[in-house]
Amino acid sequence: MLVKDKRIAAEGVNTLHKTFDISGHAELQAIRKAQAKLKTNDLSDCSIYASGEPCAMCLTAMYFTGIRKIYYSSSLAEAVANGFEKSEVMTDQNLKQLKDSMIYLPLAGTVDDPVRLWAEGVNK
Amino acid sequence: MLVKDKRIAAEGVNTLHKTFDISGHAELQAIRKAQAKLKTNDLSDCSIYASGEPCAMCLTAMYFTGIRKIYYSSSLAEAVANGFEKSEVMTDQNLKQLKDSMIYLPLAGTVDDPVRLWAEGVNK
Numbered sequence: 001m002l003v004k005d006k007r008i009a010a011e012g013v014n015t016l017h018k019t020f021d022i023s024g025h026a027e028l029q030a031i032r033k034a035q036a037k038l039k040t041n042d043l044s045d046c047s048i049y050a051s052g053e054p055c056a057m058c059l060t061a062m063y064f065t066g067i068r069k070i071y072y073s074s075s076l077a078e079a080v081a082n083g084f085e086k087s088e089v090m091t092d093q094n095l096k097q098l099k100d101s102m103i104y105l106p107l108a109g110t111v112d113d114p115v116r117l118w119a120e121g122v123n124k
Numbered sequence: 125m126l127v128k129d130k131r132i133a134a135e136g137v138n139t140l141h142k143t144f145d146i147s148g149h150a151e152l153q154a155i156r157k158a159q160a161k162l163k164t165n166d167l168s169d170c171s172i173y174a175s176g177e178p179c180a181m182c183l184t185a186m187y188f189t190g191i192r193k194i195y196y197s198s199s200l201a202e203a204v205a206n207g208f209e210k211s212e213v214m215t216d217q218n219l220k221q222l223k224d225s226m227i228y229l230p231l232a233g234t235v236d237d238p239v240r241l242w243a244e245g246v247n248k
Contacts, residue, residue: 020159022188023147035144051238054226057184060214063222064146064181070222073231074239082243090184098187098194102178107197114175115198119206 001049002034002067009046010034016088026050027058031065043067052079055090125173126158126191133170134158140212150174151182155189167191176203179214 002009012029015021027050034043044066048054053076054062062070080089107113126133136153139145151174158167168190172178177200178186186194204213231237 016165020163020165021156022159022165022185023152023156028147032145032147035146039144041140041144041146049229053228055184056180056219057182057188059219059222060179060181060184061146063214063218064179064212068222068225070226071229072226073229074237075228078232078239082239088188090187094187095180095183098183098192101192102194102196104177104199105173105195105197108202113198115202115206 002030002043002046003049004034004038004043004046009043010037023057025055025058027054028061031058031061031067035065041065047071049073052076056095057090126154126167126170127173128158128162128167128170133167134161147181149179149182151178152185155182155185155191159189165189171195173197176200180219181214 001011010030010033012026012031012033014026015024015029018024027048030048031043034046035041042065046067047069048062048067048071050058050070050072052074053072054070059070062068076089076091108115125135134154134157136150136155136157138150139148139153142148151172154172155167158170159165166189170191171193172186172191172195174182174194174196176198177196178194183194200213200215232239
């Protein structure tokens, strides 16, 4: 639930068990709804209330939209203790391992280097 | 770009500048397309190729869908050096700070405790 000016700006419900869309967490649904409604990428004046502790996907979406007041009512540890699926759990360690496993294939200096092409475009 | 069995399973393009949807990163678009096409939450047999270093949002989506082979051609540091917007940058430190700032409002033990209600439901 996203709250702005003491009113509900948007609500989201987890749709993971309905559709094949991993981004269907309740937090991300609420953020998308609020963005579409308010036509903005800036939700810095909103607070978010989540039933479960937000995962790194949703936290990052909050970060990018400027949301800094985040409340949750049950921790990841509580969820795990109550039988949450292993696949739905992302720990700091899991994230770090995945990040460390990424493979860097640089195009820097080549004709197709996307960063250089982008920089040339915006600096025109 | 998501690759499965040496063929392109799905492609995604960043839509952040077109629509108000923070989850419009190319990686997440490709994942959603592949999920819709293949009707699965399991993309563990796919590799992903990204132009820029994936953020924690997209990495977590990869984690949840089982994607473990991740390639990228330009680092976050390169993007920043070439003038990427500050708002589009999420460092490990930013994520940690946001995570540490979250406020836990436990409902544990109350009649409305969502984790308990969920656990009761699945263990019926």
